[in-house]
């Protein structure tokens with residue numbers, strides 16, 4: 265498989281997984297691949313044990329919170345964080361793995377990817393962040409050598 269077709273394959277898988285999201289605002293999927301092994305896959309949504317977002321589990325998602333605001337009160341875990349946490353729960357290393365995401369990871373998710381040894385992110389849809397976030401993102405990439413590639417064409421607004 266070429267890098268391109270491999271990317272498409274795992275992004276398709278991430279897209280499939282995103283459909284399992286219980287979040288009423290947006291459905292995002294992430295797949296972590298180490299070598300040829302799918303280590304973990306997850307969709308965003310409320311944490312294990314919490315009522316699904318679609319059943320009122322996240323008050324912030326239900327509220328009229330404006331895009332990008334009141335994130336501190338959001339109970340929906342991002343797909344990337346869920347996938348990394350799932351790998352940890354199963355006791356499977358994510359070191360040197362690649363993560364495939366349906367949406368460009370937020371800054372926090374990119375930071376957590378690095379902390380978990382994931383140094384390559386491939387995503388499909390782009391998202392518009394504030395200039396401060398873009399500047400921090402650029403710094404993160406410049407200082408760590410994080411590889412971030414995109415295969416996709418659509419742009420979306422922050423939640």
Ligand SMILES: [Zn+2]
Nearest residue numbers: 287317325340
């Ligand atoms: Zn939600």
Ligand SMILES: [Zn+2]
Nearest residue numbers: 342369370373
């Ligand atoms: Zn995130």
